Amino acid sequence: MHLAYPAVLAALLFCTGLYGVLARRNAILVLMSVELMLNAVNLNLVAFDAWLSRAAEDTLHSGQALALFTIAIAAAEIGIGLAIVLAVYRNRGTSDIDRLRDTAEGHDPDDPDSDASGRAIPAPAAGEKAEATA
Amino acid sequence: MTTTTLAVLVPLLPFLGALAGLLLGRTAPGFARPLAVLPTLASLALAATVAARQGGGAPVDAATELTPTGSVPIELALHIDGFAALTALVVATVATCVQIYSTGYLRDDPRYPSYAALVSLFTSAMLLVVYTGDLMVLLVGWEVMGICSYFLVGHYWETPEARAASLKAFLVTKLGDVPFLIGLFALAADAGSFRLTRILGAVAHGGIDHPTLISLLLLAGVAGKSAQFPLHTWLPDAMAGPTPVSALIHAATMVAAGVYFVARLLPLFEASQAAMTVLAVMAAVTMTGSALAALAQDDIKRVLAYSTIGQLGYMTGALAVADRGAAVFHLLSHGAFKALLFLAAGVIIHAAGTNSLAAMSRMSRLRDRVPDAYWTMTVALLALAAIPPFSGFFSKEAVLGVAEHVVTGHTEHAPAAAGWIVLLAGLITALLTAAYATRLWLLAFRGSGPEAPDHGREPLTMTTVLWVLAVPSLAFGGFAFRVLPDWFDGHDLTPTLTTSVLGTGVALVGGIVTYATWRHTTAHAARVPLGAVAAHPEADAAQVEAEAIASHEPAYGDVAYAADPSDPGRLLLGRLHRHAAVGFHLDAVYSALFVRPVRAGASLVRFLDREVVDTYVRGAGALPRWLGAAVRRAQTGNLQTYVSALLAGTVVLAVAAVLVATGA
Amino acid sequence: MSTAATAGALAAGTAHRAAESPGFLSPTGVEITFLLVGLVTLGAAVVTVTTRQLVHAALWLVVALGGLAVEYLLLTAEFIAWVQVLIYVGSVVVLLLFGLMLTRAPIGRSPDADSGNRWVAFTVAVAAAAALVWVVVDAFRTTWIDLDGAPSGTTEVTGAGLFQHWVLPFEALSVLLLAALVGAIVLSRKANGDSAPGAKDAAGSGPAAGATRARRDQEGAR
Numbered sequence A: 001m002h003l004a005y006p007a008v009l010a011a012l013l014f015c016t017g018l019y020g021v022l023a024r025r026n027a028i029l030v031l032m033s034v035e036l037m038l039n040a041v042n043l044n045l046v047a048f049d050a051w052l053s054r055a056a057e058d059t060l061h062s063g064q065a066l067a068l069f070t071i072a073i074a075a076a077e078i079g080i081g082l083a084i085v086l087a088v089y090r091n092r093g094t095s096d097i098d099r100l101r102d103t104a105e106g107h108d109p110d111d112p113d114s115d116a117s118g119r120a121i122p123a124p125a126a127g128e129k130a131e132a133t134a
Numbered sequence B: 001m002t003t004t005t006l007a008v009l010v011p012l013l014p015f016l017g018a019l020a021g022l023l024l025g026r027t028a029p030g031f032a033r034p035l036a037v038l039p040t041l042a043s044l045a046l047a048a049t050v051a052a053r054q055g056g057g058a059p060v061d062a063a064t065e066l067t068p069t070g071s072v073p074i075e076l077a078l079h080i081d082g083f084a085a086l087t088a089l090v091v092a093t094v095a096t097c098v099q100i101y102s103t104g105y106l107r108d109d110p111r112y113p114s115y116a117a118l119v120s121l122f123t124s125a126m127l128l129v130v131y132t133g134d135l136m137v138l139l140v141g142w143e144v145m146g147i148c149s150y151f152l153v154g155h156y157w158e159t160p161e162a163r164a165a166s167l168k169a170f171l172v173t174k175l176g177d178v179p180f181l182i183g184l185f186a187l188a189a190d191a192g193s194f195r196l197t198r199i200l201g202a203v204a205h206g207g208i209d210h211p212t213l214i215s216l217l218l219l220a221g222v223a224g225k226s227a228q229f230p231l232h233t234w235l236p237d238a239m240a241g242p243t244p245v246s247a248l249i250h251a252a253t254m255v256a257a258g259v260y261f262v263a264r265l266l267p268l269f270e271a272s273q274a275a276m277t278v279l280a281v282m283a284a285v286t287m288t289g290s291a292l293a294a295l296a297q298d299d300i301k302r303v304l305a306y307s308t309i310g311q312l313g314y315m316t317g318a319l320a321v322a323d324r325g326a327a328v329f330h331l332l333s334h335g336a337f338k339a340l341l342f343l344a345a346g347v348i349i350h351a352a353g354t355n356s357l358a359a360m361s362r363m364s365r366l367r368d369r370v371p372d373a374y375w376t377m378t379v380a381l382l383a384l385a386a387i388p389p390f391s392g393f394f395s396k397e398a399v400l401g402v403a404e405h406v407v408t409g410h411t412e413h414a415p416a417a418a419g420w421i422v423l424l425a426g427l428i429t430a431l432l433t434a435a436y437a438t439r440l441w442l443l444a445f446r447g448s449g450p451e452a453p454d455h456g457r458e459p460l461t462m463t464t465v466l467w468v469l470a471v472p473s474l475a476f477g478g479f480a481f482r483v484l485p486d487w488f489d490g491h492d493l494t495p496t497l498t499t500s501v502l503g504t505g506v507a508l509v510g511g512i513v514t515y516a517t518w519r520h521t522t523a524h525a526a527r528v529p530l531g532a533v534a535a536h537p538e539a540d541a542a543q544v545e546a547e548a549i550a551s552h553e554p555a556y557g558d559v560a561y562a563a564d565p566s567d568p569g570r571l572l573l574g575r576l577h578r579h580a581a582v583g584f585h586l587d588a589v590y591s592a593l594f595v596r597p598v599r600a601g602a603s604l605v606r607f608l609d610r611e612v613v614d615t616y617v618r619g620a621g622a623l624p625r626w627l628g629a630a631v632r633r634a635q636t637g638n639l640q641t642y643v644s645a646l647l648a649g650t651v652v653l654a655v656a657a658v659l660v661a662t663g664a
Numbered sequence C: 001m002s003t004a005a006t007a008g009a010l011a012a013g014t015a016h017r018a019a020e021s022p023g024f025l026s027p028t029g030v031e032i033t034f035l036l037v038g039l040v041t042l043g044a045a046v047v048t049v050t051t052r053q054l055v056h057a058a059l060w061l062v063v064a065l066g067g068l069a070v071e072y073l074l075l076t077a078e079f080i081a082w083v084q085v086l087i088y089v090g091s092v093v094v095l096l097l098f099g100l101m102l103t104r105a106p107i108g109r110s111p112d113a114d115s116g117n118r119w120v121a122f123t124v125a126v127a128a129a130a131a132l133v134w135v136v137v138d139a140f141r142t143t144w145i146d147l148d149g150a151p152s153g154t155t156e157v158t159g160a161g162l163f164q165h166w167v168l169p170f171e172a173l174s175v176l177l178l179a180a181l182v183g184a185i186v187l188s189r190k191a192n193g194d195s196a197p198g199a200k201d202a203a204g205s206g207p208a209a210g211a212t213r214a215r216r217d218q219e220g221a222r
Helices: A002-025 A025-053 A062-090 A125-132 B003-024 B027-055 B082-104 B112-131 B135-155 B162-189 B197-204 B211-225 B235-240 B244-254 B254-264 B266-270 B273-296 B298-322 B322-352 B371-384 B391-407 B416-445 B460-487 B497-527 B539-554 B569-573 B576-581 B588-632 B641-660 C004-019 C030-052 C054-074 C076-101 C116-141 C155-165 C165-194 C196-219
Strands: B062-063 B075-080
Touching: A002 A025, A002 B460, A002 B641, A002 C030, A002 C054, A025 A062, A025 B254, A025 C030, A025 C054, A025 C076, A062 C076, A062 C165, A125 B254, B003 B027, B003 B062, B003 B075, B003 B082, B003 B112, B003 B416, B027 B082, B027 B112, B027 B211, B027 B235, B062 B266, B075 B082, B075 B197, B082 B112, B082 B244, B082 B254, B082 B460, B082 B641, B112 B162, B112 B244, B112 B254, B135 B162, B135 B244, B135 B254, B162 B197, B162 B211, B162 B235, B162 B539, B197 B266, B211 B254, B211 B266, B211 B273, B235 B244, B235 B298, B244 B254, B244 B298, B244 B322, B254 B298, B254 B322, B254 B569, B266 B273, B266 B371, B266 B569, B266 C004, B273 B416, B273 B576, B298 B322, B322 B371, B322 B391, B322 B539, B371 B391, B371 B416, B371 B460, B391 B416, B391 B497, B416 B497, B416 B569, B416 C165, B460 B576, B497 B576, B497 C165, B569 B576, B569 C116, B576 C054, B641 C116, C076 C155
Parallel strands: none
Antiparallel strands: B062 B075
16 A cells, blocks of 8 residues: 555644644534544554554564554543533633633733623632632 | 040940941830930040040141052041140030930930931041041041931921921032032142141141132131031021030031131141131121121021021131131130020920010010029020120130231231231121120010910929030130140130220120110010910920921011011111021022022923933834734734644744755 | 655665555555545544534544544554544543533534634645645655555554563553543542532543543553
8 A cells, every 4th residue: 555645644634633723612622623633643653654564674563552652642631631621611611712811911810801701600600719719 | 545546436436326326226215315325425534535635735646547549548547636635525525415415305206216326426427527637537527417417407307497407408518518529639639648747747838739729619618517608508597406406516516617627727728818818708797797697586596596607707717817726715615605505595495385586575484484594594695795704705805816916917827907807897796796695685584474384394404414514604714715725826815905895895885785775675575466385385395396496487477587576686787687587688699599590400401301302212112112012912812823823833834944955 | 855855765665675666546455445434534524623513523523533443454553443443432532522511512503613713724724734745745655555464453463562662651651641540530629619519520520530431441452
């Protein structure tokens, strides 16, 4: 099989994931796009391993081992990422990436009305924050 | 201990006391009083020992060079002759009296620790000036006194008068200090040293190239410090400070420094006839003008302030006729009785609750409230008016006698014109001095009207000091004129018959005329009620005085003046009274000459800075601000935008790298 | 062209041994299968990142990931293919669906699924794709993978390699997974004061359970 096929497919998948990361509004969809990008890398690893394990001497199957590791790390990543997204959603009432603009110029961290979520979850969120800080 | 060690300790002890007082004043207020009184007392004892050991013999000279300067050397030098020993003794005596008096006078003042420390520092600076034999070290003491007077005159800084007065004292003396500094450098450049002995040696051998220029430059500083015309205007205003400070400044320290400085360098001034004539004219204008002004003042302390200026005029007059013995003699006796006058005035102000003579003349039995102040002030006023046998008589006659010597041509040190000027002005001033002393006494103690309020006896610390100071005023003169010549240059200080008769005669005339006028005008007093007293008569003396000073202008319309028809000075001076009350409008002249041009210049500079310079600065800031505004728009806080920009840049870089690598 | 040149040199070496390199115009059966599955995978991925229905995106992701598993099989990496199916399709997508539900993602078409950054993202993605495809094709157009011969991706071969040469990284990975487990629990614990108890329970157990499951899968994979 031509190496160009999996390589091109991986490149295209990667760019699709890239588009998703940049264009999607929901944080969970962004995480999905990240998964796509990781899988594109995995495909590359497997394809080059299949090529090199026959073309070169003693590659130790490093491509496949790395692909396995990537899969494990991706699983951990998705767990942590979802936990973060959920924490953000619970605090802010939204998981839309483009509404989390605390780092913007002129943003006042003490002003609860400056982000839209302050109104979405009024009292419980405030109490919860107080308890969290306590 | 050697005499040198003792002499070093004399200025050092009050300095250490001041240092400790400033450091501990806040944390340990209980130590403030001992730290104020004890070092000064010890330094008085040491000064007495030094004087006894020196004993009018050969001057004690000691010097050590701290570090080579590369040009004219600056040395820590002592030069103690008879003048220095005796002046230091008087300074230490007055300072001790003032410190003891202050413990009672400012007993409830929250700022007493810093006040006492500054008085100690002031004393130490004056003692340094007196003992030092190096002009640079003298300048250090000279300037320390300037800054201390600024702080002390402004002690009641809550009142606008005190703030203005302290600034004025500082600026006016500095106005004189600038030429003084230039003069010092010129002198050192000519003589090749700052050491007093070397300079005097150079003068004796004619080694000074520009004696007139240097003398005139130095005279400017002396006029500022010793409150001589035309730089005397700060002194009456300095009355806004606490009374003990006035006593200290007027009797022994700051104003005496100028006279003492000229006395030390008299041979230099003698080398220039012009300087001596200028000195004589300055003295004459100062003493007659100040005596006239003193006759018109309403504030008891301002009367004393103008009298100080006048007596300093006598001293500079004596220097103008080249007799420093007479000058320092008058300095010593004046130090004693003027300190007494001020301290007694402080007691009176406390008892009366006002500093206005017009208000006091409408109180009866004030003298029974303060018997100590009454008797001691009478003594001091007699000494001031130069009535025999009080000390002022002998010292003043010494000055007049020397002037007469010069007039009759018995000396070649001074021009005869200077002698005439000093003699005539001295006689006129003797008349006026007796007049204003009598006026002060009559208005303060012979008032009629409602009884003065009774606050009980004054603190013992305040009254004892008065009697201590009254002794030299009573007895000092009689034996001093026989002993002092041994300590000084050896000139005879015995009063001559002519000037004694003349001087005492005019003084008696002045006193009697004033008394007669007072009898005539006192009838008006009952008809024109006038006067305001302090709001808290039971408080300590310092607060009463501060309130009295602050209320004088609202009550009478002016700091110095009261429209009192029963004032004998008003009748005596006639149309001159109004002008004399404001010090002959010298302040207005200064305002026109200096204050307004400086203010105009300041507003011009302000305009240039705000409108011209700032325009360029703002213009230079505009471009970065626009760029910043443009860049700030990119800071949206949206992560996806950031990452898009980042990845777009990465793609561009990667493509560029590939293109470069392929050589395309 | 250094990157491509080295890769090309390497490829030339293999080509030398393989004697002749088959052309693109006469594809083998494997290639045709790979191409078709690849098209499906890519299409599913594109739909995943463009669909307006959020749950559908997750389901299309299943298709894409499954397609990739098939590609792994075609590349003779059978162990990785099954791991892919187990972990990705089995747990990750389930986790993502849980996440969507817990964040109350709208079911049905949501008009604002894409942010305003869409055209910029599109431009960047297309540019990146063009650059990558150009370089990759330029470098590897003649490289041939010989898929015949001894199997290289069986469980036996992979396990031997993993436990002979990759033991240390494998154990380090275990520690990493443990850290992720603890981290997920800590992140979830912070929300204990949530007023909605149901949401709290689900949120508290969700990611942690996901991590444990991932870990369990990994253990199973061992």
